[in-house]
Amino acid sequence: MSLQPSKKAVRETMTLKRTKDILADLIAFETVSADSNLEIIRYLTDRLEALGARCIETRDATGKKANVFATLGPDIPGGILLSGHTDVVPVADQDWTSDPFEMVERDGRLYGRGSCDMKGFIAATLAFAEGLDAGKLTQPLHFAFTYDEETGCLGAQNLVNDLSHRGIVPDIAIIGEPTEMRVIEGHKGCFEYTTRFTGLEGHSSAPDDGVNAAEYAARYVGKLLELRHILKSRAPAGSAFEPPWTTINVGFFNSGVAHNVIASKAEIGWEMRPVQASDADLVNQTLSDYINYTLLPEMQAVHPEASITQDVVAEVQGLEPMEDNAARKLVAELTGANGTGTVAFATEAGLFQQLGVHAIVCGPGSITQAHKADEYVEIEQLDLCCRMLDRLGRRLTA
Structure with a gap:
């Protein structure tokens, strides 16, 4: 040989x-x-x-x-x-x-x-x-x-x-x-976003005279956490992924300059990893409705120039x-x-x-x-x- x-x-x-x-x-x-x-x-x-x-x-x-x-x-x-x-x-x-x-x-x-x-x-x-x-x-x-x-x-x-x-x-x-x-x-897909809140600063002793961007951003995070719970119940039967459902993660939350100042700016970086396109649609539509019909009207009732904007970092299927x-x-x-x-x-x-x-x-x-x-x-x-x-x-x- x-x-x-x-x-x-x-x-x-x-x-x-x-x-x-x-x-x-x-x-x-x-x-x-x-x-x-x-x-x-x-x-x-x-x-x-x-x-x-x-x-x-x-x-x-x-x-x-x-x-x-x-x-x-x-x-x-x-x-x-x-x-x-x-x-x-x-x-x-x-x-x-x-x-x-x-x-x-x-x-x-x-x-x-x-x-x-x-x-x-x-x-x-x-x-x-x-x-x-x-x-x-x-x-x-x-x-x-x-x-x-x-x-x-x-x-x-x-x-x-x-x-x-x-x-x-x-x-x-x-x-x-x-x-x-x-x-x-x-x-899974990878959808990444940065959501920005602009309110009205002021002295913390008169919170009703300002629009606290940090507080509205916190409420937005709360909605993300609600959606995270809902998505668990939407895991497709026989899903091959681990975990089997669409996930949401809040990566960063930046806001405020001092303890006694109403925060005029806030920024949230978050992502979701969809297992199905319908989950991404649900999350984005729910958040859009929450902004347009709840958060933004409340903010603009005090300060008409208040705003919420969102940058799409990536939406990779x-x-x-x-x-x-x-x-x-x-x-x-x-x-x-x-x-x-x-x-x-x-x-x-x-x-x-x-x-x-x-x-x-x-x-x-x-x-x-x-x-x-x-x-x-x-x-x-x-x-x-x-x-x-x-x-x-x-x-x-x-």
């Missing part, structure tokens, strides 16, 4: 090594969501164009953030999309044991901001693309790398709108968020499990998975599903490592991802 490694084993080993090299490059780009990502997008675009990819760039209104959508293979409808976001969360006030923007290999792990969430997957897709014979692809192979996923999936929303206008609709999308290479067919999902079938075959699951955290997958794409979430690493100091991805996880992509490549070039 020959002791020489098979060509398949050598190819996968080389792909993994190349993935690690690319990941080191990607981690070195400090793509915190508050900053520009143009340098990493140029890096990704240059590498893809060198392989013959047709690239489309979409930017935000400032011109400082960009997506890239690239295609290898025949210029025909459909195809497979591999998607990931380039932005990462901040490292400020986190106690890292090494430079967060320099990859460190230790004990079978690769440390660095974004290693898990989700530059590891992006690196694997680039290494995979470099090993392909694009001329043999029987259908399009697309790559989508986006901005500002961490702040409301803003880049993916821009990208999906652009693809819709261009009439580009891949058949299947694999979004490589960290799932430990499990096949995830559903997740969930990924709804589908009875017939070609992406689920494909990725289960590629990974050998015997089943699928759901997660509570949101991804860009629901946006692609809205475009008409069969979408699935599957990528290396664990979400429990994301956003933390000393973020890491297991090398074994990257290897599993490389193996999945290698099997995909053999299918697409058969």
Whole structure:
């Protein structure tokens, strides 16, 4: 028996090594969501164009953030999309044991901001693309790398709108968020809002002469908590989510300047994670009615210029499990998975599903490592991802 490694084993080993090299490059780009990502997008675009990819760039209104959508293979409808976001969360006030923007290999792990969430997957897709014979692809192979996923999936929303206008609709999308290479067919939506109250300040000894924004904001929070209780009773039968109902969270409440001053301003940051669209409709309609028919009339009876406004930070639809999902079938075959699951955290997958794409979430690493100091991805996880992509490549070039 020959002791020489098979060509398949050598190819996968080389792909993994190349993935690690690319990941080191990607981690070195400090793509915190508050900053520009143009340098990493140029890096990704240059590498893809060198392989013959047709690239489309979409930017935000400032011109400082960009997506890239690239295609290898025949210029025909459909195809497979591999998607990931380039932005990462901040490292400020986190106690890292090494430079967060320099990859460190230790004990079978690769440390660095974004290693898990989700530059590891992006690196694997680039290494995979470099090993392909694009001329043999029987259908399009697309790559989508986006901005500002961490702040409301803003880049993916821009990208999906652009693809819709261009009439580009891949058949299947694999979004490589960290799932430990499990096949995830559903997740909740993520709707984030900032609600602002403007009242009338005054001395606390005469509360009826002012409009206390803090008090009206507190009543609004009370309504959110009432809705939270109602939503528990609306959990769909057989819901695959944990918890099975739509949740509401109040993230921050800012108001006031002193104990003896009627607060003229208040601000609430809150979110809900719907399991079904009807829950989001219920919450938004109930709050709108409460503002327009209760809170605002009371405030304006004292001070006509009082106001309540709301900013939509993000309204990202969930990924709804589908009875017939070609992406689920494909990725289960590629990974050998015997089943699928759901997660509570949101991804860009629901946006692609809205475009008409069969979408699935599957990528290396664990979400429990994301956003933390000393973020890491297991090398074994990257290897599993490389193996999945290698099997995909053999299918697409058969």
